[in-house]
Amino acid sequence: MSTTIRWGILATGKIARQFAADLALVPDARLVAVGSRSLESAERFAAAYDGEGPVRAHGSYADLVDDPDVDVVYVATPHALHLDDARLALEAGKHVLCEKPLTLDARDAERLFALASERGLFLMEAMWTACHPAIHALRERLATGELGRPRHLHAELGFVVPDDPTSRMLDSRLGAGALLDMGIYPLTFAHLLLGEAHSLTAEADVVRTEHGDYDASIVIAGRYPAGVLATMAASMTSVSSRSATIATDTGRIVVADFHHPTRIVFTPLDGAAIEIEPATPVIGRGYSHEIVEVGRCLRAGLTESPLVPPVQTLAILRQMDALRATV
Template identity: 65%
Template sequence: MAESADVIGWGILATGKIARTFATDLAQVPGARLAAVGSRAIAPARAFADQYGDDGTRAHGTYADLLADPAVDVVYIATPHALHLDGARAAFEAGKHVLCEKPLTLRTSDAEEMVRLARTHDRFLMEAMWMACHPVVRQLQGELASGRFGAPRHLQAELGFRVDAPLTDRMFAPELGGGALLDMGIYPLTLAHLMLGEAESLSAEAVITETGVDLDIAIAGRYPGGALATMNASMTSWSSRRAAIATDLGRIEIGPQFHHPEQAVFVPGASSAEPTVLTGIEPVLGVGYGNEILEVGRCLREGLRESPLVPHAQTLTLLRQMDALRASCGIRYPDDPA
């Protein structure tokens, strides 16, 4: 690694809102530092480096200059979904490891190509599904798998907020993967996958604009063991952002925001036993992005090329599910195959 053996140098590619949140958490992770930031112009890169970096953080006015920086070991790609594959390809060709914002790409075929490139160049690749690295989610996943809280029968999860943005915003752009499914629906789908296993069947209904963007989507799924899930994502309404799992022994409440929860609480259904509160297997770093940064650092130090918390197979499975749901609802992106 370009940095010392104890410090991993991060480069951030793009300087939008999610990159700023990521950089804030990065500063709290031991053994990691913001080595450089790249933008399409030097001024925003400098402003970002000054606000979130240290005295040695470099600013680059092109993505190519960022990827050529020898101080950068791993790149966090924070561009819109449709640009992820191009950014990752360039990073791998420059010899950098990659943490790529979710969803990894717009469609499965592009994600398969990204995984192929990572293997060809012998580089680490992980989708930035921070929920899968969250201490509370990981603890709940383990406890549920152990049978401690009974057999899961139904999972419910919803994530939505009103997107008050101009129609020129990327959230309303089909060519950039705008819509509720890829930005929000990926979270309940991933939670169900983590807690229940790979879906056996999924169906959905969506409200779609004239330009082809899904504003709201409701998903129903059947999972191993006869478990069911109902999942919702919305760009038009304020959902609870909570999740719950009903088991044959009680009910688990996850929140107040299930994709980065403060706790999970198991309430027995037919006994007078006290609720069991799970607060995580380790401290939450920042708002939770720090834990995925920590996981990337662990993997790089151990020489891994994918994370067991967010393996390539899981990322591809979720994208296949979203491809199928899009097809069933009539949600198409410009470059989708005919």
């Protein structure tokens, strides 16, 4: 693996643009190609992000993954397309960073990880929360016991999705639903800080459509190791705080924008508030830390990330599989 990791981006939507902007902030990482279902869209994208050199535009995903100058492909398509698009890249011999959720269910994710393993390739779910330096700092401080023993965690993420029939977030064929799009974050946050859930239950507001059902909002209750309880919520119909709180036996932790934290404050029962700072600066919007982790793993010859290992991705997908089966 060369010093500079050469990236290709598969798809040209909003999240692909945000990712490309953060990619430009990472040393020793460069966007070299983009693929779209239309050459015109790829050319517009390439022209917008050619800061460190020309970006090749490909008018198909197949052409992108066949580009010999691409080391790793970032898959930025809707949820329901992740399986096929990530598989396309892996079968072409490319390492893959795939947007979350990696697939619609755990069984398909197992197939992708098996394929990556067979080919000796790196595959990681793009879960920026697990790569964020502020989350690392919080985990370390909790582990020391200096913030007390966690007893209850609450995390919520939601916003109003406009009633647009063309929106992929409302199209069950593309993986619609608050759980897959937003609920994955509080589940991951709880998993990172508390460990794997012992049990989870949920209630949801389910929308019935001619193409299938999806959850517009969902609330989840969970029991975690050491008897810690958690309440989590995700919604496409209401404005949430997008924050998380962890109540401990000595104080309270508040995490603003918990899925990519902007501020973490611990207020002890007796004493002044303490701000928990990351050990390293946050780069860009936060996608940069996924990019840094992929580069670190590839240079070390790893096929799995210790920050977002397959076992973690599969654990959260199995949780969501079970929750969706009950609502």
